[in-house]
Amino acid sequence: MLEIDIKRVLPGFSLEVEFSMEREIVAILGPSGCGKTMTLKCIAGLMQPDEGRITLDGKVFFDSERGINLPSQERRVGFVLQNYALFPNMTVYKNVAFGMRHRPDEEIHERIMELMYMMRLSGLEHRYPRQLSAGQQQRVALARSLAFEPEVLLLDEPFSALDTVGRRKLEEELQDIRQFYDGYVLFVTHNLAEAYKLSSKIAVYEAGSILQYGDKQQVVDTPCCRTVAHLTGAGNLMDGLVTDVKRNIVKVWIPGLEQHFRLIKKNGINLCKGQEVTIGIRPEYIRMTDEVTENSFKARVTKAIEEVSVYTYRFSGSNQDNHAFHLEASISKGMAPGLSVGQSCCLYLSPERLFVTPD
Known part of the structure; x- marks a missing residue:
């Protein structure tokens, strides 16, 4: 179980959220600037909460009371950023291999070829990011995050740069990922249709707080307050x-x-x-x-x-x-x-x- 109970205070804004999830896909839904991405960064170890606790299957990522804050490289968390963050001077092959650079070459090659096939990137190994479409770049970023077999996969607005056709294809691919990846998936979106289609649960954010968290059908059909109703299109x-x-x-x-x-x-x-x-x-x-x-x-x-x-x-x-x-x-x-x-x-x-x- 992934358990998050954190607080982070910034000038003019504070994040204070608590929720837990099983090995499933959970969507964080909310408007811009409500703390969605900040939550992912705290889980990944890219940002330190002021107080609280983050644990994964009993392993402590962060605990303010005990002074524990694991470095990001020790958390086994894959993070796909909104802008993909691919290395422009590296080929697709080298981008995907980057997170596996401490493994034997033969193991790296076998894993990359497997991911190329799974993510429909076969034949693009020697291309550079600038030679790829937005959808292909997103799939490379996903492959790179999955290469080292993370326990947790974090996706920050994965569809924001895609057109309608590209968005639909990537949605299908994310659904297909569950066939070979059974870890924890947490993704950020401001689009209810995306959240509903891909997740089993939805956490509705507003101004640094979770207003409602639960089964997606329950959140959509029975919002707990007027704000959640508006944010979910009701x-x-x-x-x-x-x-x-x-x-x-x-x-x-x-x-x-x-x-x-x-x-x-x-x-x-x-x-x-x-x-x-x-x-x-x-x-x-x-x-x-x-x-x-x-x-x-x-x-x-x-x-x-x-x-x-x-x-x-x-x-x-x-x-x-x-x-x-x-x-x-x-x-x-x-x-x-x-x-x-x-x-x-x-x-x-x-x-x-x-x-x-x-x-």
Whole structure:
């Protein structure tokens, strides 16, 4: 198990995070400047926390109380930087071999040829980084980090310099890596789709802290607060008042829609009658329906965007007391007709898809 419990204070910013992971892929998701890369650097030994502890399967990397801070070369951590950090004056072969320079030549050659094949780099051994595409450079950086068989693999924004096609190919390759690398993989991203596709768990960062950490589906479907909801793309949020709680069934009055909504309580959150809450739903979970029933309502389109496979609609309105609502729905083209601004339709918010937060 990789366990991290660290604090690092800088002028105008502090990082204080605690989490652990098994031999799996974990994504650190958050905006720029929230401490994602700093966390990786502390694990790799490139930056020293002010206090705390980092351990890997019982081996202590860092312990401020005991005065332990292992040098990076003793941690067996592979780190792929955002800019790849390849040596421009070295060939692909020599770049990959760099981390193995203290091993016998025959062993180095065998390992490099194995990685060339695995990373689809065969035939490029004698090229220089400037002669490679961005995707090829990224694969070389990955091969170099894997060459010495690290226990932990850290990836800092691995897709940021790639186009759509290159990003998709590298995503597939990272998934394939799990077939021959069963270590700990921790990668940084600000893209939810990347985090969800590649990881088993997601840690949501904001301003140097972890707001939520857990199974990716749980983080996406049941954000713990408004900030996590926005960071994970679940920005359809409405203020409400709890009017009834029966076991895991909750009824919430939404003033903006002048209507009750029924939802299923998740995450063991404690709610009581009369409590002010926020309810929300992801845009892709909103459905169109033909009739007004429980959890459905009529709404007018204020913006319509046609995308490749979905229509993205924005709805807004307010009642006589100036309580407003704003919703965005992403609906498959095969599930609904195209609507224009000003048209109305009936929307359904499934009780199973709604989430509630106390803030």
